[in-house]
Amino acid sequence: MAIIVNLDVIMAKRKISSQELAEKIGITKANLSILKTNKGKAIRFSTLEKICEVLECEPGDILEYKK
Amino acid sequence: MKILGQKSLSSKIYVVLQILFVIIVLVDISVFGFLALTILGQISKNIIMENIEIDPITIAITTFLITGLIALYIIGNFIQIFENLKNSKLFDKNNSKYLKNISRSSIAISIVYCILLISLELLFKVWYFGIPESVLIKLLVLVFVIAFLTFGIGIKILNEIYKRAIEYKEESDLTI
Numbered sequence: 001m002a003i004i005v006n007l008d009v010i011m012a013k014r015k016i017s018s019q020e021l022a023e024k025i026g027i028t029k030a031n032l033s034i035l036k037t038n039k040g041k042a043i044r045f046s047t048l049e050k051i052c053e054v055l056e057c058e059p060g061d062i063l064e065y066k067k
Numbered sequence: 068m069k070i071l072g073q074k075s076l077s078s079k080i081y082v083v084l085q086i087l088f089v090i091i092v093l094v095d096i097s098v099f100g101f102l103a104l105t106i107l108g109q110i111s112k113n114i115i116m117e118n119i120e121i122d123p124i125t126i127a128i129t130t131f132l133i134t135g136l137i138a139l140y141i142i143g144n145f146i147q148i149f150e151n152l153k154n155s156k157l158f159d160k161n162n163s164k165y166l167k168n169i170s171r172s173s174i175a176i177s178i179v180y181c182i183l184l185i186s187l188e189l190l191f192k193v194w195y196f197g198i199p200e201s202v203l204i205k206l207l208v209l210v211f212v213i214a215f216l217t218f219g220i221g222i223k224i225l226n227e228i229y230k231r232a233i234e235y236k237e238e239s240d241l242t243i
Contacts, residue, residue, distance in 0.1 A: 031243045041241035 004064045005043075007036050010055050025050040072155045081149035088142045095135045102128050126190070130183045134176050144168045158236045166226035173219030180211045 011021060022032045027047065034040045048059055055062075069075035105125060144165040151159045187205055 027243060035243050040243050041238045043243050047243050
């Protein structure tokens with residue numbers, strides 16, 4: 001039972017690099033890597049909003065619930 | 068006054084603990100030497116081991132030697148904690164481990180004193196102490212038992228709070 005972050009899938013679809021996305025949403029590349037590798041404990045609404053804005057997607061495209 | 072980091076209160080406590088550690092080592096060595104000489108003296112006087120007398124002073128010295136060694140371990144753990152505080156490692160997981168060691172050691176000291184209390188109860192009947200002295204000594208040992216037990220349990224509770232704090236810090240650090 002876990003929440004999976006599918007950020008790398010969307011990033012690949014949008015053809016955007018980690019460096020570019022980190023810069024656009026205003027977080028460090030290290031923090032983005034934590035998100036991508038599912039090591040994060042929580043995500044702020046503000047960060048999620050910026051990710052959705054930059055990648056033109058819905059929160060459900062990034063976050064997935066797996067039993 | 069600065070509490071944490073270099074040239075702070077914790078760095079000064081770190082130095083004091085190191086000095087205390089050396090003092091206790093020296094005291095323990097001298098107590099051990101005294102105890103060894105006493106036992107050797109008794110052995111040379113009474114060639115047959117069964118004739119060795121157990122006097123109150125030998126029991127007290129043995130107790131202080133054992134508790135001294137445990138106290139050394141406690142101070143050693145405190146030194147590790149204050150070294151981390153000196154280096155501004157506030158939420159180091161090892162600190163929690165050191166606190167656990169301190170708590171267990173403190174409870175161990177209280178058990179040693181508890182054994183001493185029971186032995187005193189049994190041996191006072193044989194010894195020459197009068198009622199006021201025996202009550203006073205037993206009361207003093209009982210205070211030690213309660214003090215170390217309370218300290219050990221108190222540190223155990225503080226350790227739980229510290230563990231939670233580490234978890235919250237980790238969660239906060241991993242919130243993006």
